[in-house]
Amino acid sequence: MSAGEGTRTAEAMRYLASRLVTTVLIVLGAMLLLFTLSAVVPGDPATTLLGPQATPELSRRFVTEMGLDQPLYIRLWRFFANALTGNLGTDVISGRPVAGLIGEVLPYTLILTFSAIGLAVAIGVPLGVFAATHRGSVADNVLAFISVAFIAVPSFVIAIFLLLIFAIWLDWLPVLGASRTGAFWDEARRMILPTLALALGWIGFIARLIRTSMLEVMAEPFIRTSRAFGLSRRLVTYKYALKNACIPTITILGMGVGRLLGGAVLVEIVFARPGLGRLIYQAISERNYPVVQGAVLVVVVLFVVVNLVVDLSYSAIDPRIRHDASRRGATG
Amino acid sequence: MTNAHFNRRAFLASVGGTALACALDAPAQTGPRTSITVRIDRDLAVLDPANRTGPWDGNVMRVVFQRLMKQKPNSSELELDAAAEVRQVSPTVIEFRLKPGQMFTDGFGEMTADDVKFSFERIGLPPKDGAKESSYKADWLFLQGVEVKSKYEGRIVLTQPRANLYDVVIADGSGCIVSRKAVGERGADFATKPVGSGPYQLVSLERQKGATLRRNPAYAGRKPQYEEISIRFIPDARTTDLALRSGELDFAVLAPASAEPLRSVAGLTVNDQPSIAYVWLGMNVEKAPLSDLRVRQAIRLALDVDQMLAAGYNSKAPRLNTLLPPQILGHWREAPVYKRNVAEAKSLLAAAGASNLKVKLLILNQANYQSMALVARALLAEIGVTVEVDAQEGGTFWNSGKGDTGKNIDLFITRFNGKHDPNFIMQWFVSGQIGNWNWQRWNSPEFDALYAQSAGEVDPARRRQLVVDAQRVMDKSAAFVWLTNEANTLVYRNWIRPAGVPGWIDWQYDDFGTAS
Numbered sequence: 001m002s003a004g005e006g007t008r009t010a011e012a013m014r015y016l017a018s019r020l021v022t023t024v025l026i027v028l029g030a031m032l033l034l035f036t037l038s039a040v041v042p043g044d045p046a047t048t049l050l051g052p053q054a055t056p057e058l059s060r061r062f063v064t065e066m067g068l069d070q071p072l073y074i075r076l077w078r079f080f081a082n083a084l085t086g087n088l089g090t091d092v093i094s095g096r097p098v099a100g101l102i103g104e105v106l107p108y109t110l111i112l113t114f115s116a117i118g119l120a121v122a123i124g125v126p127l128g129v130f131a132a133t134h135r136g137s138v139a140d141n142v143l144a145f146i147s148v149a150f151i152a153v154p155s156f157v158i159a160i161f162l163l164l165i166f167a168i169w170l171d172w173l174p175v176l177g178a179s180r181t182g183a184f185w186d187e188a189r190r191m192i193l194p195t196l197a198l199a200l201g202w203i204g205f206i207a208r209l210i211r212t213s214m215l216e217v218m219a220e221p222f223i224r225t226s227r228a229f230g231l232s233r234r235l236v237t238y239k240y241a242l243k244n245a246c247i248p249t250i251t252i253l254g255m256g257v258g259r260l261l262g263g264a265v266l267v268e269i270v271f272a273r274p275g276l277g278r279l280i281y282q283a284i285s286e287r288n289y290p291v292v293q294g295a296v297l298v299v300v301v302l303f304v305v306v307n308l309v310v311d312l313s314y315s316a317i318d319p320r321i322r323h324d325a326s327r328r329g330a331t332g
Numbered sequence: 333m334t335n336a337h338f339n340r341r342a343f344l345a346s347v348g349g350t351a352l353a354c355a356l357d358a359p360a361q362t363g364p365r366t367s368i369t370v371r372i373d374r375d376l377a378v379l380d381p382a383n384r385t386g387p388w389d390g391n392v393m394r395v396v397f398q399r400l401m402k403q404k405p406n407s408s409e410l411e412l413d414a415a416a417e418v419r420q421v422s423p424t425v426i427e428f429r430l431k432p433g434q435m436f437t438d439g440f441g442e443m444t445a446d447d448v449k450f451s452f453e454r455i456g457l458p459p460k461d462g463a464k465e466s467s468y469k470a471d472w473l474f475l476q477g478v479e480v481k482s483k484y485e486g487r488i489v490l491t492q493p494r495a496n497l498y499d500v501v502i503a504d505g506s507g508c509i510v511s512r513k514a515v516g517e518r519g520a521d522f523a524t525k526p527v528g529s530g531p532y533q534l535v536s537l538e539r540q541k542g543a544t545l546r547r548n549p550a551y552a553g554r555k556p557q558y559e560e561i562s563i564r565f566i567p568d569a570r571t572t573d574l575a576l577r578s579g580e581l582d583f584a585v586l587a588p589a590s591a592e593p594l595r596s597v598a599g600l601t602v603n604d605q606p607s608i609a610y611v612w613l614g615m616n617v618e619k620a621p622l623s624d625l626r627v628r629q630a631i632r633l634a635l636d637v638d639q640m641l642a643a644g645y646n647s648k649a650p651r652l653n654t655l656l657p658p659q660i661l662g663h664w665r666e667a668p669v670y671k672r673n674v675a676e677a678k679s680l681l682a683a684a685g686a687s688n689l690k691v692k693l694l695i696l697n698q699a700n701y702q703s704m705a706l707v708a709r710a711l712l713a714e715i716g717v718t719v720e721v722d723a724q725e726g727g728t729f730w731n732s733g734k735g736d737t738g739k740n741i742d743l744f745i746t747r748f749n750g751k752h753d754p755n756f757i758m759q760w761f762v763s764g765q766i767g768n769w770n771w772q773r774w775n776s777p778e779f780d781a782l783y784a785q786s787a788g789e790v791d792p793a794r795r796r797q798l799v800v801d802a803q804r805v806m807d808k809s810a811a812f813v814w815l816t817n818e819a820n821t822l823v824y825r826n827w828i829r830p831a832g833v834p835g836w837i838d839w840q841y842d843d844f845g846t847a848s
Binding site: 093094095096101104105160163164167168171174175176178180269270271272274275278279282284285286287 | 369375377378383385464520523524538539540541544562564565566567568570571574575577578580581725726727
């Protein structure tokens, strides 16, 4: 290994280590915040969950079972100790492990999130490139209008319109977003409308972002130089300009995945589709603290992991980022 | 080794294939339907009778498990189920004899009197060996124990007579008979993998999605018509509407306003049914100025219940004039129907020396309560009472009347679910419920005494009179403005004949059939 390669490897390792430390700190901070919020939120879970059947003795027993009669520091310690060993507690309603409940709905959320983001990228990026390379044309203006419209309309409104058009008027696709039988094709066709509902806003967003970034990059001297060297427009656009224009989009996608993991609740409700968002929403209204804490923690961990991957990916695309970061680390 | 080629042609072919697959609907059933899909609006959580979370769990449990007795189809009258005979041998002793050969699913053997003893005592008696106490212990109030006389025979022994034991216990969720062996073997998993002997068995249960029930071939009783019932958890009423229109859903119970647009849809029947839930505006009698009877009477006279119901329920919910709706034993038919009288309300306030009153009206943050609260605010403004509407989400709202926090309430609108038993409905208004569910903080020894007497009175006529008298006492207090017992609207395919206990809180999946 040459000295230069060794330095680059050390730089990469330092960068990776610094990102990992940051990731762990974010997760721990989020856990602390989560615990604090659960502790201060008004409303007694026993009353909310047990309803008019609850006698005072039953409520007291319930509070004891949930550990809510313990001092805060003991509850905090237990929460951290259990979570770090993978024990997310027990659902106070069903008595089942929270991890099992999350395991049931997580696949629905992951599939929906990545399908929506994947679809948004597959359509939004080419549209953005097209708009940038046809700047000022009628097509560019029409795309701008459609993109802004998609961004502005909330996904649950889009969801209702999609249902009316494709499930009721045209009768092509089902209303309910989850299969009864779990059969692959049935599940796949029930995925189409929820995916579209979530993806449309992101398609508009990505198309606008790519267009703006492409226009900036294409004004850079290295693009002109590449063209002057006789490289084809297609090669310059897709290989050099698009690669550089992707960095802000990748960052936004990382945030987007995080938002969709727990934030697709309205679309999940409209399509009656299981998901983490719905699980959290329901658990909050029931003051089912172990489920809230466990599910939000999973969202946080997934979010920081996705963003770690995003960070690493754009440092791979643009080595200057990695180099700058590790140099800042070295100089304190 | 071949290289996979993915070119434009292959792409178009795969997209076309996918589109075709999407366009093809599920194969339509020909001939009589063997399965139906029904909607529930709360998620199924616990299918163990001792720890169920509400009627949505109870509806599934009552077809997975047998009870000694159960309700006849579309009726609150009882018939024998697991029992060949049930005899009330004294006010505190009930003898039963099981039908032989009733088998628990999953190979857990035949039901015996010992299973009955285990099922009832695990709910009604203090838990043994550190087991969890049942949330429904109060259902088996006064249970001394169940004595096993033989393999199929036993005696339920009470410490005091109970008039409602059959209706709200033996034939309801707390009367479900579980297998002692299965509960022992499955432990906490029994809540999601129940073992029963009823007309259906649970084949799947998935959080946020629902459950699938399949006919139990070993069930010896009346055979359910549908081989399979798919229960889908759909929280949103609009999605339910669309799923009914698209044919993905066969049966749902909706609020009248949500069901209204479906009346014109071909192939669907929309059927209004009175509910046995009860909604009222309550007043905290401990807190000034509401501690003055005249102020409460003034508020009652200033309100216009019909206007409030028009706003909250589009006039689709029947007016309630007393605690118990007409379907319940002891309904007070002659209860006063208060008409709005602003002049008299003002004179009552003047007599009480109350002027420029400011009160808070606590409600749940749901559209119908908000609409009713706004009407109440406008109506009370006319007699000089300023109302601040305090809309809270469920977690905070249901905690509002607890302990000393409840002392701060002025007015509130709330809703409780009922059962076909007057004492079940009356129990939340006794003095012992102050600081718990008696948010009026109304303490009436006379009401308490009538409640206790009616709970133990087994003669229906005498019990009816006691219950009516109790409602008279409530009326005198002016702490309650009864609003409605609501209505449920059933929406279903024309070929379905749904079944449920009147009031439609308890459904009878096993008696769903085909319309003739």
